[in-house]
Amino acid sequence: MARFNYDFERFVSRLSLWLYKARTYAGKVAILHSICLPVLWYQLSFVSADKTLAKLIDRVMLQFMHGEEINPSSTTTGLRFVKKAIVFADKDDCGLDLHNSRDLWQQHNRSLMIRCVQALTKPQSKSKMDAWISPG
Numbered sequence: 101m102a103r104f105n106y107d108f109e110r111f112v113s114r115l116s117l118w119l120y121k122a123r124t125y126a127g128k129v130a131i132l133h134s135i136c137l138p139v140l141w142y143q144l145s146f147v148s149a150d151k152t153l154a155k156l157i158d159r160v161m162l163q164f165m166h167g168e169e170i171n172p173s174s175t176t177t178g179l180r181f182v183k184k185a186i187v188f189a190d191k192d193d194c195g196l197d198l199h200n201s202r203d204l205w206q207q208h209n210r211s212l213m214i215r216c217v218q219a220l221t222k223p224q225s226k227s228k229m230d231a232w233i234s235p236g
Contacts, residue, residue, distance in 0.1 A: 104153055107143040111136060111157070112172060115164045125182065128165050129196050141208045149209060154202035161198065162187065 114136050122128045140157070156172050163170050165187055166180050182196070189195020 104144065104147055104150075107140060107147075108153075108156065108172070110143075111140045112160055112170050114139070115160060116170045119164060119167065119170060125165065125196055129198060132161060132164070132198065137204070141204065144205065145209065145212055149202055149205040151202060154200070154205060157201035157205075161201065165196070165198070 118128075118131050118136070122131050159174075160170055160172050162177075162180075162184060163174075166178065166182070168178050186194070187196050188198050188200055191197040
């Protein structure tokens, strides 16, 4: 839990910095996809996905998307012109292509664990490089 709290506080501060720099929904989605969320998933690689913690991440992402003050403990919402279902819908379904954080968190942890298992079961190559270091 301490690891999550530290990483989450950094995520919130990073979002607060970008809050006034992005004006459009597409810009905010791009900032989340390319800058803020990858760093969070990397830092939470070995923290198990929890439903309540994922809801905190979702709440903060929605506050960022709607230009509200980033406050994870706030339960009130301002006037929101775009519904939560549209924010988290795929682009094919006319959404903004954000995904629920629990799904992304589980997917990231699963792919990391698969890579670790593959590295442990793969025989050593001719280059004498450990399997967990070799790319791909």
